[in-house]
Amino acid sequence: xxxxxxxxxxxxxxxxxxxxxxxxxxxxxxxxxxxxxxxxxxxxxxxxxxxxxxxxxxxxxxxxxxxxxxxxxxxxxxxxxxxxxxxxxxxxxxxxxxxxxxxxxxxxxxxxxxxxxxxxxxxxxxxxxxxxxxxxxxxxxxxxxxxxxxxxxxxxxxxxxxxxxxxxxxxxxxxxxxxxxxxxxxxxxxxxxxxxxxxxxxxxxxxxxxxxxxxxxxxxxxxxxxxxxxxxxxxxxxxxxxxxxxxxxxxxxxxxxxxxxxxxxxxxxxxxxxxxxxxxxxxxxxxxxxxxxxxxxxxxxxxxxxxxxxxxxxxxxxxxxxxxxxxxxxxxxxxxxxxxxxxxxxxxxxxxxxxxxxxxxxxxxxxxxxxxxxxxxxxxxxxxxxxxxxxxxxxxxxxxxxxxxxxxxxxxxxxxxxxxxxxxxxxxxxxxxxxxxxxxxxxxxxxxxxxxxxxxxxxxxxxxxxxxxxxxxxxxxxxxxxxxxxxxxxxxxxxxxxxxxxxxxxxxxxxxxxxxxxxxxxxxxxxxxxxxxxxxxxxxxxxxxxxxxxxxxxxxxxxxxxxxxxxxxxxxxxxxxxxxxxxxxxxxxxxxxxxxxxxxxxxxxxxxxxxxxxxxxxxxxxxxxxxxxxxxxxxxxxxxxxxxxxxxxxxxxxxxxxxxxxxxxxxxxxxxxxxxxxxxxxxxxxxxxxxxxxxxxxxxxxxxxxxxxxxxxxxxxxxxxxxxxxxxxxxxxxxxxxxxxxxxxxxxxxxxxxxxxxxxxxxxxxxxxxxxxxxxxxxxxxxxxxxxxxxxxxxxxxxxxxxxxxxxxxxxxxxxxxxxxxxxxxxxxxxxxxxxxxxxxxxxxxxxxxxxxxxxxxxxxxxxxxxxxxxxxxxxxx
Numbered sequence: 001x002x003x004x005x006x007x008x009x010x011x012x013x014x015x016x017x018x019x020x021x022x023x024x025x026x027x028x029x030x031x032x033x034x035x036x037x038x039x040x041x042x043x044x045x046x047x048x049x050x051x052x053x054x055x056x057x058x059x060x061x062x063x064x065x066x067x068x069x070x071x072x073x074x075x076x077x078x079x080x081x082x083x084x085x086x087x088x089x090x091x092x093x094x095x096x097x098x099x100x101x102x103x104x105x106x107x108x109x110x111x112x113x114x115x116x117x118x119x120x121x122x123x124x125x126x127x128x129x130x131x132x133x134x135x136x137x138x139x140x141x142x143x144x145x146x147x148x149x150x151x152x153x154x155x156x157x158x159x160x161x162x163x164x165x166x167x168x169x170x171x172x173x174x175x176x177x178x179x180x181x182x183x184x185x186x187x188x189x190x191x192x193x194x195x196x197x198x199x200x201x202x203x204x205x206x207x208x209x210x211x212x213x214x215x216x217x218x219x220x221x222x223x224x225x226x227x228x229x230x231x232x233x234x235x236x237x238x239x240x241x242x243x244x245x246x247x248x249x250x251x252x253x254x255x256x257x258x259x260x261x262x263x264x265x266x267x268x269x270x271x272x273x274x275x276x277x278x279x280x281x282x283x284x285x286x287x288x289x290x291x292x293x294x295x296x297x298x299x300x301x302x303x304x305x306x307x308x309x310x311x312x313x314x315x316x317x318x319x320x321x322x323x324x325x326x327x328x329x330x331x332x333x334x335x336x337x338x339x340x341x342x343x344x345x346x347x348x349x350x351x352x353x354x355x356x357x358x359x360x361x362x363x364x365x366x367x368x369x370x371x372x373x374x375x376x377x378x379x380x381x382x383x384x385x386x387x388x389x390x391x392x393x394x395x396x397x398x399x400x401x402x403x404x405x406x407x408x409x410x411x412x413x414x415x416x417x418x419x420x421x422x423x424x425x426x427x428x429x430x431x432x433x434x435x436x437x438x439x440x441x442x443x444x445x446x447x448x449x450x451x452x453x454x455x456x457x458x459x460x461x462x463x464x465x466x467x468x469x470x471x472x473x474x475x476x477x478x479x480x481x482x483x484x485x486x487x488x489x490x491x492x493x494x495x496x497x498x499x500x501x502x503x504x505x506x507x508x509x510x511x512x513x514x515x516x517x518x519x520x521x522x523x524x525x526x527x528x529x530x531x532x533x534x535x536x537x538x539x540x541x542x543x544x545x546x547x548x549x550x551x552x553x554x555x556x557x558x559x560x561x562x563x564x565x566x567x568x569x570x571x572x573x574x575x576x577x578x579x580x581x582x583x584x585x586x587x588x589x590x591x592x593x594x595x596x597x598x599x600x601x602x603x604x605x606x607x608x609x610x611x612x613x614x615x616x617x618x619x620x621x622x623x624x625x626x627x628x629x630x631x632x633x634x635x636x637x638x639x640x641x642x643x644x645x646x647x648x649x650x651x652x653x654x655x656x657x658x659x660x661x662x663x664x665x666x667x668x669x670x671x672x673x674x675x676x677x678x679x680x681x682x683x684x685x686x687x688x689x690x691x692x693x694x695x696x697x698x699x700x701x702x703x704x705x706x707x708x709x710x711x712x713x714x715x716x717x718x719x720x721x722x723x724x725x726x727x728x729x730x731x732x733x734x735x736x737x738x739x740x741x742x743x744x745x746x747x748x749x750x751x752x753x754x755x756x757x758x759x760x761x762x763x764x765x766x767x768x769x770x771x772x773x774x775x776x777x778x779x780x781x782x783x784x785x786x787x788x789x790x791x792x793x794x795x796x797x798x799x800x801x802x803x804x805x806x807x808x809x810x811x812x813x814x815x816x817x818x819x820x821x822x823x824x825x826x827x828x829x830x831x832x833x834x835x836x837x838x839x840x841x842x843x844x845x846x847x848x849x850x851x852x853x854x855x856x857x858x859x860x861x862x863x864x865x866x867x868x869x870x871x872x873x874x875x876x877x878x
Contacts, residue, residue, distance in 0.1 A: 022091055023213065024065040026099035027341070028057040028077060035061030035338060036104060037176030038200070038224065039079040040125060043067065043089070046074055054126050059176045060344065060397075062209050067091060077102055095451055122152070122658050129153075129201040129658055137193050138760060138790055139797045140823050140836075142239075142251070142274075144196050144225065145188035150752075151199065152663045152708045152717075153656055158320075160185025160277075164201055164221045165605065165654050166665055170288075171207070171222040174255050177262030178207075179334035180348050181391060182284060186277045186332045190266045191225070192237040192253045194831075194877050198226040210403055210448045211290075211456070214506055227255055234878060236265075241838060241873025247271050249871065254878070263335040269328065272840065273321035273866055276330035277352050277387070283409055283440045285460040286502045290516060302466035302494040303528075303620050305629065307381070307419055307430040317782075317807060317850060321840065322819065324866055327355040346393040355384045364859035375859075381419035388412045401448040405458075411438045427475040428483060428631065435467045457503030457520075464496040472631040481631045482534070490532035490628040499523045509556075517551035518567075526619045534628050540577040542619040546570075552594070559601040565594040571616055573641050577623070586641040590614050607652040614645035626682075633683040646673040661710030661717065669702040698729035716753035719764075722746070743771040752788075760790035780851050780858070782807045795827045807850045815851075818843050832877045840869040 028039040037059045042051040052073070053065040067073070070091045077085040082104035091097055121135030136150045145156040155163045161184075162169040172184035180187055205222040206212040227235045236254035249270040256263050268276040320326075334348035362377045391409035398404055414435045421428045444458040473487035474480050482488050502520035524544040531537050552565030571588045596609040620627065622637045629635050648671045655664040681693045704723035711718070725744040730737060750764030769781035784805040791798045803819040820843045825836035848863045 022067045022070060022094070023096040024053075024067060024075075024089060024091065024099065025096065025213075026063055027101045028061045028063065028079070029101050029103040030079075030082065031103065031105050033103065035059070035341070036079055036082070037061060038128070039063075039077055039082075039104070041065065042076045042078075044074045044076065046072055056126055056128065058209060058212070059173065059178065060209065060338075060341075064209075064213050075099075077104065079104055120659070122661060124659060127203045129203065131199040131201070133193055133196050133199060138799065140799050140825060141193050143189050144191045144193045144199075147193045147196075148188070148199060152661045152710070153658050154199075154201075156188060160188035162188060162223060164223075165656050165663070166652065166667070167219065167221050169201075169221050169223050170205065173222065173224045174264060175227055175257035175262055176224060177257065177336040178346065179262065179264050179336060180332075180350075181346070181393070182282075183348075183350070183389070183391075186266060186330075186350055187225075187264065190251065190253055190268055190276055190330075190332070191255070191264075192239065192251070192875075192877075194237055195227055195235045195253065195255065196225050197228045200224040200226055208403060208446055208456075209397070210401065210446050210454060211506075213448065214454050214508070227257065233257065236878050237875055238878075239873065239875040241836070241871040243838075243871030244869065245867060247869050247871055249274070249873070261335070261337055264333070266330070266332040268330045271325075271327055272869055272871075273319070273324035273326060274328060275320055275324075275326075275354070276328060277332070277350060283391070283407060283442065283460075283462070285407070285440065285442045285462075286444065286458060286500055286520075289444065289456050289458075289502070290504050290506060290518075299462055299498045299500075299524075300496070300526075300618055302436070302464060302468070302496055302526075303492060303627070304434060304466070305432065305468050305470045305490065305492065307417055307432050307470065307472075307630065318848060318863070318865070322866055323358075323848070323863060325357045325864075329353045342397045344395045346395075347391065349388075349390045351386075351388040353384075353386050355382075357382050359864040361862045362859060363861075376423060378422045379419060381417060383415060383417035385413065385415040387414075401450070403446040405442075405444040405446075407440075407442040407444070409438075409440055412436070421480075423480070426478050426480060428472060428480045429475075430472045430631065431470070433467070433469045435465075437465045439463050451508055453508050454506045455503065456506070457501070460498075460500040460502075462496075462498045464494075464498075466492075466494045466496075468492045468494070470628065482628070482634070483631050486533065488533065488628070488631055490534060491530070492627070493529050495527045497525045512556050513553070514556075515551060515553040517549075519549045521548070522546040528619060528623070530625060530627070532628065534626060534634065536625060538577065540575070540619065540623055540625070542622070543574045543576075544616070545572045546616075550592075559599050559604075561598045561600070563594075563596045563598075567592045567594075569614070573616065575619075575622055577625070588616060588641065588643050590643055590645070603655060603657055605652075605654045605656070607650065609648075609650045609652075611648050611650075612645055613648065614643060616644070617642050629681070633681055635681050644673065646671050661708070663706075663708040665704075665706040667702070667704050670700070672699040693731060693733055698727060700725065700727045714753060716751060718749075718751055720747070720749040722748075741773040743769075743773075745769045760788075760792070762788035762790075795831075796824065797827070798822075798824045805848075807848070815849050817845050817848055819845065834875040834877070836873050836875070838869075838871045838873060841866060842868060842870075844868040 024043065028036045028041070030036045037057055039057040040054070041056060041063045042054040043065050044051055053067055055063050055065055057063045070093050073089045073091060075087040075089050085102055085104055087099070087102070089097065089099070121132050123130050131151045133147055137147045141147050145160055148154045148162060149156040153165050162172065170182065171178050172180070172187055174187070200223065202222045202224060204218045205220045206215065206218050227233070234254060234256040236252070239251040240249070242248045249272050250268070252265065252267040254265045268274065330350070330352040332348070332350040335346070337345045339345070359380045362375055362379065364375045366373055389409065389411040391407070394406045396404045415433070417432050419430045421430070440460070440462040442458065442460045444456070446454065446456045448454050468491070470490045471488065472483045474483050474485070477485055500520065500522045502518065505517045507515045522545070524542070526542045527539060529539045546569055548567055548569045550565065550567035552563055554561055554563035568591050569589065573586050592612050592614055594609070594611040596607060599606040617637070620635070620637060622641060624637060626634045626636050648669070651668040653666045655662070683693065702723070702725045704721070706721045707719070709718045710716070723746050727742045728740070730739050732738070746766065746768040748764065748766040750762065752760070752762040754760045763786070765783070765785040767781065767783050784803065786801060786803045789800045799822070801821040804816060805819070806816045819841055821840045822842060823836060823838045825834050827834050844867070845865055848865050850861045850863070852859045852861060
């Protein structure tokens with residue numbers, strides 16, 4: 001570690017310097033004395049009209065204003081539903097002024113016969129960008145995520161995670177309460193949009209109040225969902241439908257906000273292909289505890305064995321509603337309690353059960369030098385999965401300059417699958433079982449040193465347990481891959497314990513300069529006890545200790561910032577196994593530099609960055625014993641510890657005039673991995689053909705452009721996206737060197753227009769191609785087009801969607817599939833009650849054919865499609 005100490009000295013010298021800024025702090029309370037989040041706080045000179053400083057109160061009601069010059073100022077505090085507060089502030093030659101608690105009294109005005117014309121769909125207030133939900137909703141959306149995906153600058157992934165202007169959204173709050181932490185996907189995918197009034201994007205977001213004092217600007221983004229009818233209410237919806245072939249969908253989404261308590265309840269049950277929860281967020285732990293500083297020492301997960309019949313059917317390139325025959329149930333509950341101004345408790349629970357059934361066929365022809373073989377298989381798979389997770393977070397403001405946080409959680413996932421695979425009248429059956437559990441605890445302490453900076457750090461512990469069993473057998477006597485008459489059995493129970501500590505010092509900002517220093521360590525213990533008829537058995541254990549130190553220095557002169565960082569590691573690994581390996585204890589030393597240049601203002605954001613990211617081998621990489629990966633193959637690690645690293649070059653630009661609904665994003669990314677992966681995959685492709693795949697050297701070049709533009713005169717919104725990726729790598733198969741180049745190109749365009757609130761049309765198309773250059777050129781391209789039509793006749797809304805998909809087209813072999821969905825809904829009782837009829841896959845297409853391109857083979861896959869669905873339903877809006 002003595003080599004890393006010189007890195008810290010220039011940063012630590014900043015501790016004794018003062019920032020030269022004056023701080024004004026206070027707390028906003030509502031009429032009941034509860035913290036009032038998102039109140040607008042502005043500071044003016046006595047006769048001024050433009051604020052010299054402005055901010056908004058955080059979820060705990062706290063705010064901080066930074067002022068350069070002493071003097072007399074006028075403070076204005078505003079919040080919807082409350083009377084305005086005015087106060088004179090005398091700022092002397094002191095570093096900080098405490099205003100204490102500012103309590104706003106309730107104030108509502110009854111408005112009669114007001115007609116609002118041309119209300120803007122997007123407005124900006126300080127660091128907040130506010131989208132009006134009614135301006136983007138069509139009326140038939142099932143979740144708030146579907147509406148957010150239509151808002152300029154926002155993108156919602158299938159798992160419910162959201163990005164804003166290319167930046168990941170870290171939190172999604174409801175009425176100022178963070179109910180689900182980073183696992184907010186359950187909220188995005190299930191909360192009914194009719195309950196939400198505004199989507200508020202919070203720029204320069206910092207969760208910790210002391211960190212917010214240190215850094216007034218941040219790269220972090222959060223979202224707050226402002227519910228209808230204000231606080232002190234329970235809002236939400238009850239939605240249920242039932243129909244043809246006993247199909248059903250039921251959804252309950254309720255949110256309550258009252259004084260110091262907020263809660264949400266979400267429930268879903270369906271057979272229409274919906275996955276209520278697609279992601280289970282990892283604990284935050286000690287990741288991202290600085291102000292936009294990333295130090296993510298990834299904690300690996302245990303090795304899992306996946307049956308071939310599972311991957312063939314479930315990986316169809318279709319939406320879940322098109323390909324799934326499922327039965328899913330989900331319950332989620334979250335609550336935030338604030339018993340005092342110093343203590344906040346957050347808890348959430350989520351549980352889910354899913355059953356799935358897939359059917360598919362697989363046809364391919366492979367040629368590797370003189371080796372060749374063919375596959376012609378029909379597969380079917382049934383699976384059942386149980387998932388549950390619970391988290392508890394306690395935030396304690398010990399005093400004005402210290403915070404303490406505890407975060408703990410437990411996650412559980414259990415799954416079973418049964419499948420069969422027919423080839424040439426020879427049936428192979430597979431069965432798998434897995435049970436994974438994780439328990440984690442984190443203690444995080446934050447101490448403000450006032451003008452000397454801030455110290456933040458703590459301890460994190462994770463334990464994971466996995467039981468993974470796999471078996472396969474054949475109906476006849478002809479072997480299939482590794483499976484002979486005796487069958488194949490493999491069991492891989494694993495245990496993993498991880499401890500981490502990290503301490504971070506943030507220096508104050510002095511004439512545009514600032515920096516940080518960090519010190520920590522990561523301990524990993526991973527155990528695997530293999531058994532089965534392809535394993536020699538016994539216990540294998542890998543222990544690893546990673547000590548690291550480093551920091552960064554940055555200089556900001558608006559609108560530019562330059563940042564240089566360096567992190568040094570010394571890693572010690574030790575392997576113990578029942579098989580003699582001859583691997584001694586090994587120590588690796590390496591550096592990870594990072595350099596970035598950014599330009600930021602109200603409309604533009606540009607980034608140029610270079611970084612090196614390094615990883616070391618895990619137990620599976622070095623285990624000399626053969627590990628079964630499926631009935632087709634095995635894997636064996638190399639008998640040496642290695643370091644893998646990649647050099648990444650990135651250029652990114654975004655233009656975001658959200659108020660005029662014009663957005664542009666462009667990115668260029670290049671990554672080169674110079675060290676090969678030291679593992680061998682042995683593939684038993686057929687009864688007579690086996691080949692070995694070893695290390696790769698890879699490089700990837702990626703470019704993309706996205707744009708979103710609104711034409712006000714035509715009331716029309718245009719969106720388009722273009723992206724391309726080229727990957728180069730060398731694959732060694734049976735000692736034969738095969739250089740490969742893989743190209744992916746895609747383009748998308750959509751147009752949405754509205755005619756006098758009666759007719760709404762949304763049309764779009766996309767085109768994708770995949771070209772793999774090896775000994776022979778393999779080219780596939782996919783196209784799709786869609787039309788969404790919406791007609792409004794008073795209280796009746798009719799929407800129809802037509803999709804045309806031509807997947808994996810081979811030249812001269814057209815392969816178009818059409819889908820038709822339609823929905824009619826009738827709103828009653830001031831839109832509180834809605835009756836609807838919903839039809840999906842009305843053309844009743846039964847199969848879907850796809851041509852895929854892999855590293856060594858081109859495959860023809862055919863998937864069964866979900867059946868026709870016609871349902872009648874009712875929705876009640878609270």
